[in-house]
Amino acid sequence: MALVNDNYLKLKAGYLFPEIGRRVAKFAEENPHAKIIRLGIGDVTEPLPPACTDAMHKAVDEMANRATFRGYGPEQGFDFLRNAIAQQDFVSRKADVSADEIFVSDGSKCDTGNILDIFGAGNVVAVTDPVYPVYVDTNVMAGRTGVADDTGRYERLVYLPVTAENNFTPSLPQEKVDLIYLCYPNNPTGTVATQETLKAFVNYAKANDAILFFDAAYEAYITDPAIPHSIYEIAGARDVAIEFRSFSKTAGFTGTRCAYTVVPKELTARAGDGSKVELHGLWNRRHSTKFNGVSYIIQRGAEAVYSDTGRPQVRALIDFYLENAAILCRGLRDAGLIVHGGVNAPYVWLKTPGGMTSWQFFDHLLSKSHLVGTPGSGFGAAGEGYFRLSAFNSRAHVEEAVCRIQQLLS
Ligand code: MLT
Numbered sequence: 508m509a510l511v512n513d514n515y516l517k518l519k520a521g522y523l524f525p526e527i528g529r530r531v532a533k534f535a536e537e538n539p540h541a542k543i544i545r546l547g548i549g550d551v552t553e554p555l556p557p558a559c560t561d562a563m564h565k566a567v568d569e570m571a572n573r574a575t576f577r578g579y580g581p582e583q584g585f586d587f588l589r590n591a592i593a594q595q596d597f598v599s600r601k602a603d604v605s606a607d608e609i610f611v612s613d614g615s616k617c618d619t620g621n622i623l624d625i626f627g628a629g630n631v632v633a634v635t636d637p638v639y640p641v642y643v644d645t646n647v648m649a650g651r652t653g654v655a656d657d658t659g660r661y662e663r664l665v666y667l668p669v670t671a672e673n674n675f676t677p678s679l680p681q682e683k684v685d686l687i688y689l690c691y692p693n694n695p696t697g698t699v700a701t702q703e704t705l706k707a708f709v710n711y712a713k714a715n716d717a718i719l720f721f722d723a724a725y726e727a728y729i730t731d732p733a734i735p736h737s738i739y740e741i742a743g744a745r746d747v748a749i750e751f752r753s754f755s756k757t758a759g760f761t762g763t764r765c766a767y768t769v770v771p772k773e774l775t776a777r778a779g780d781g782s783k784v785e786l787h788g789l790w791n792r793r794h795s796t797k798f799n800g801v802s803y804i805i806q807r808g809a810e811a812v813y814s815d816t817g818r819p820q821v822r823a824l825i826d827f828y829l830e831n832a833a834i835l836c837r838g839l840r841d842a843g844l845i846v847h848g849g850v851n852a853p854y855v856w857l858k859t860p861g862g863m864t865s866w867q868f869f870d871h872l873l874s875k876s877h878l879v880g881t882p883g884s885g886f887g888a889a890g891e892g893y894f895r896l897s898a899f900n901s902r903a904h905v906e907e908a909v910c911r912i913q914q915l916l917s
Pocket residue numbers: 547548549550616694755
């Protein structure tokens with residue numbers, strides 16, 4: 508009989524968001540008249556910027572014409588997009604990244620999981636706690652952990668707590684680790700990492716021959732000019748870091764799918780025989796073997812994000828969600844809640860009221876106010892007693908959600 512990957516049997520229940528979806532679907536079935544507002548999964552609601560859809564329409568027309576039709580594109584992405592990314596996301600911020608270090612893909616969720624293919628099973632992995640669950644679950648699937656305890660913490664993973672007590676700043680690992688995931692602006696807490704914090708992690712990585720996985724999917728939401736947008740703004744980061752970026756939250760591409768990963772040419776890790784291996788070549792091998800590139804139409808849409816017409820449209824989209832976050836923060840504070848994040852990120856991280864657990868508050872909010880958020884404990888043990896609200900929704904829904912929470916807590 509065929510054997511399964513036993514590591515999958517160590518995974519806790521379902522992936523967080525489908526699990527929430529199941530609970531909400533059950534509630535909706537039992538309460539068909541409830542007007543449910545969803546501030547759970549961070550999924551965009553506003554349409555794509557017109558510059559992007561115009562570019563996609565034009566690309567569709569090209570595909571309809573024999574002279575301009577295209578089949579397979581380069582697996583790593585078309586040069587027109589890679590050049591725009593290198594120039595506008597990095598060189599303009601004095602971060603040294605060249606176009607051929609950029610691998611265009613269909614999502615950062617996939618990339619942060621897939622990157623593990625090129626790393627050995629014996630690596631010790633550190634994650635913040637709470638954390639985007641994909642980092643943990645993909646390491647469980649790959650066999651880099653033992654089993655989980657009752658709080659959901661897996662043996663052999665190193666957890667770096669980020670809570671109000673440490674101002675949501677992770678300490679450096681006390682032990683030697685090989686791979687460290689950092690997500691800034693942070694999902695789920697909506698907090699940011701300063702230049703000093705990132706510098707400390709780069710220095711740790713250099714001293715310990717570790718690699719940083721820097722997920723910057725939310726960098727476009729940074730409003731504070733002192734906060735780095737890219738790990739490559741930190742001196743020395745090219746030697747130790749891989750960065751993940753996405754068009755999902757920047758330009759509303761969650762359904763359209765486009766993202767990219769940066770693997771600098773100088774980045775190396777060790778082979779079993781002790782020799783140094785360049786990760787750029789390894790990732791290129793993996794990417795071109797298992798992936799056939801993002802569609803031409805979508806890459807043209809992504810390119811338009813960087814155009815003269817696209818840039819202000821994308822800015823307006825981000826500002827819209829940031830204003831939603833500000834409305835949530837103000838409204839929740841007025842309701843007496845302790846609130847974090849929401850200034851440089853589209854997520855608001857609140858302390859549950861009255862000592863409720865995260866799931867108790869989830870059920871309370873759903874049953875009494877017909878609002879959906881995400882229980883903090885779903886992101887890790889240190890998220891217990893916290894709750895995440897996403898700013899991705901219409902203005903009317905966000906304002907209505909604030910009113911309902913204020914009524915609930917009054
Ligand atoms: C979230 O809600 O945390 C996001 O939707 C995650 C993602 O982008 O996959």
